[in-house]
Amino acid sequence: MILKHNIIGKKSFYILIIFMLAMHLNGYSAELCKSWGFFAHKKINRLAIYTLPVELIPFYKRHQKEIEDLSVLPDQRRYIMDNEASRHYIDLDRYIISEIKYTQWEEIIKKISPDSLINHGIVPWHIPILYQQLKYAFIRRDTLKIIKLSAEMGHYVGDLHVPLHTTSNYDGQKTGQTGLHAFWESRIPELLHEELEDWVGPACFLPNLTHSIWDWLMESHAQVKILIEKEAKLNATFRKSKKYTFEKKGSVLQKNYSIVYSKKYHQVLDHQIEARFQSAYKHIGDIWYSAWIEAGQPFFK
Secondary structure (H helix, E strand, O other), X not given: OOOOOOOOOHHHHHHHHHHHHHHHHOOOHHHHOOOOOXXXXXXXXXXXXXXXXXXXXXXXXXXXXXXXXXXOHXXXXXXXXXXXXXXHOOOHHHOOHHHHOOOOHHHHOOOOOHHHXXXXXXXXXXXXXXXXXXXXXXXXXXXXXXXXXXXXXXXXXXXXXXXXXXXXXXXXXXXXXXXXXXXXXXXXXXXXXXXXXXXXOOOOOXXXXXXXXXXXXXXXXXXXXXXXXXXXXXXXXXXXXXXXXXEEEOOEEEEEEOHHHHHHHHHHOOOHHHHXXXXXXXXXXXXXXXXHHHOOOOOXX
């Protein structure tokens, strides 16, 4: 079954490690990433830990490094596993939203074929599957699976907080803004650094996970029009020589959005990126906490 959690066998694991190492040595790791960026995904999962209650935070803090490292695994895996990419997004503009909103996988496949759903992204239906697996991992006190599932689910929850992960115009390619995806979710977050951090309150129990996921998704989707229109207006006021710059990453010289243009876009967005970033790590904490509660609040030394 496509959506079942994949436990990587030894052979596949070694292939993945070799692939990751090769990409890193060639300076391509950050460029291959398509969601938030490796820097941001690690930071999001790390900050989610600090929303947890005193009974749970020591356990997660002990495994912080593993959680950060595993948080980027889904993006690395998408290049060697079929259908992995579909777990990171959903093209809401391909649907009548009222017909799919708040549905679970078992319901939606009765209306729409699985192949069609996968073609347009399945992030809101994939997260609940991982949630159930995390809950049972807590019940069994399986530390390895708890950490791996927490990190991976944190990645997908982070992705659905990116507005461009909710539209078929995911890179601005339909509006003459190709490159917008990495600009919004990688370039600007890397420039913001500590500005992304803020106390967002303690993790809360989610009484209805499906409803929460769809509400978060719709909050992201509501921001798509804004970020596209703001960038188009800003672009019209900048010469290309001011909009782009060339930066050296490793041994590669790359074209990128200039710092001046990036900061101006961030300004006109009125802190949209920080808001989505902070919502992401708050909601990741909510999901981890809720799975632990439903598992009976097992104690970890």
